[in-house]
Amino acid sequence: MHTDHLDDWRHEHVFNQDRKRPGESRTLLIVIVTAVMMVVEIAAGLVYGSMALLADGLHMGSHAMALGIAVLAYVWSRKLAADQRFSFGVGKINSLAGFASAVLLLGFALLMVIESVDRFINPIPISFDQALIVAFVGLLVNGGSAWLLLSTPHDHHHGHDHHHGHDHNLRAAYLHVLADAVTSLLAIGALVAGKYLGANWLDPLMGIVGGALVARWSYGLIRETARVLLDAQAGDDLTGAVTASIETDSTDRVTDIHVWSIGHGIYAAEIAIVSDAPQSPAYYKSLIPGDFAIVHATIEIHRCNAH
Known part of the structure; x- marks a missing residue:
């Protein structure tokens, strides 16, 4: 058989990984805004003595990292989509990055819980007014991010894109933002209760709750990404x-x-x-x-x- 005819029997291994997904730019914007807010909340939590604010910042940071990884993975996937060194394409870049970040976040979550327990035993003064302002700003950022994600056009380029398009990531991003909004509300509730009812113990309790939420999310992501990385049999x-x-x-x-x-x-x-x-x-x-x-x-x- 002439070698030219063999091209009819070969196929590429790009699998649409080279295509820019809708909502990618908006997701990147949300990552940047969320990351900035994360830094503000963590810094404010440390300065004003609020574990609830610190937990909210860490929770927001965990999701900013997850969304950032998704965006970076898409960028790298496009760059390497046609690279013949990867036997089945570059689809596992997202899982590899997700696994690494989840392990890191699990460590942060454990430190958060340990510090919160210490605050129960050795409480410190909390600057409620300043901490509440930062927590409210965080809630507004989450609301704006949720609106941006909800108004993002969906990808209908492929008949079965709901299986392997960006829509799944957008839904996941939306759930992350909603979870952040819940932790912001919990932080606000703990700070209000501390300010007006003297229930200062609620602040480190919210720190433990926030750490537990991040740990649970991280563990789930570790399990999910490990299955992909280890070529586990599909269901x-x-x-x-x-x-x-x-x-x-x-x-x-x-x-x-x-x-x-x-x-x-x-x-x-x-x-x-x-x-x-x-x-x-x-x-x-x-x-x-x-x-x-x-x-x-x-x-x-x-x-x-x-x-």
């Missing part, structure tokens, strides 16, 4: 659906199947099939529905020994 619902789509003919049986994530919402698959009347690999690939987001499939076919 039984997806592998079962792929198997069912191929076993439409009574002569075809899937004897081995591996489906794993190679990026945000996109998968690779290796499937071994035994058949009385084997078809071509292209035929079996055509049976897998496109909305399963399996962008790279390797098919191994065996004729049944009994025939």
Whole structure:
């Protein structure tokens, strides 16, 4: 066979990773604003003696880092999308960065809880008025960020983009901002109670609550990203659906199947099939529905020994 004809049988491994996603610029703006507010809240928490404000700043920082990683990952993915050194593309950049940041944030959260417990034992004076002003500004920033995300146009470029587009990240960003708004409200509540009711113990309690929220979120992200980085098998619902789509003919049986994530919402698959009347690999690939987001499939076919 002439080598020029082989190009018809090759395919790229970019998998739309080189495409700029809608909302990316707005997300970057939110990252910058949130990061600035994080620095202000953490500094104010340290200066004014409020653990609730410190916890709110840390919580905001955790989400700013998550959104920043998503933006950076998209930028790097576009730069390296066609790089042949990456066997299945660059979709795991986001997971790698997410795993590293989650480990770092888990350490911060533990320090936050330890410091809050110490404040219970050894309380210090809190400058309630100044801390409340900063907490209110933080709440306004969260509200503005939520509005920006809600008004972001969605990506409808691809029929199944909800599986591997930017929409999922936008929804996640929106949830992060809402969580930040809740911790801002908790901080405000603790500071108001301390100022008017003398319940100063609520401030370090909110520090513990904030640290626990960040720790829980970090642990969840560590588990989720580790599964992607370790090529964990996709859920039984997806592998079962792929198997069912191929076993439409009574002569075809899937004897081995591996489906794993190679990026945000996109998968690779290796499937071994035994058949009385084997078809071509292209035929079996055509049976897998496109909305399963399996962008790279390797098919191994065996004729049944009994025939």
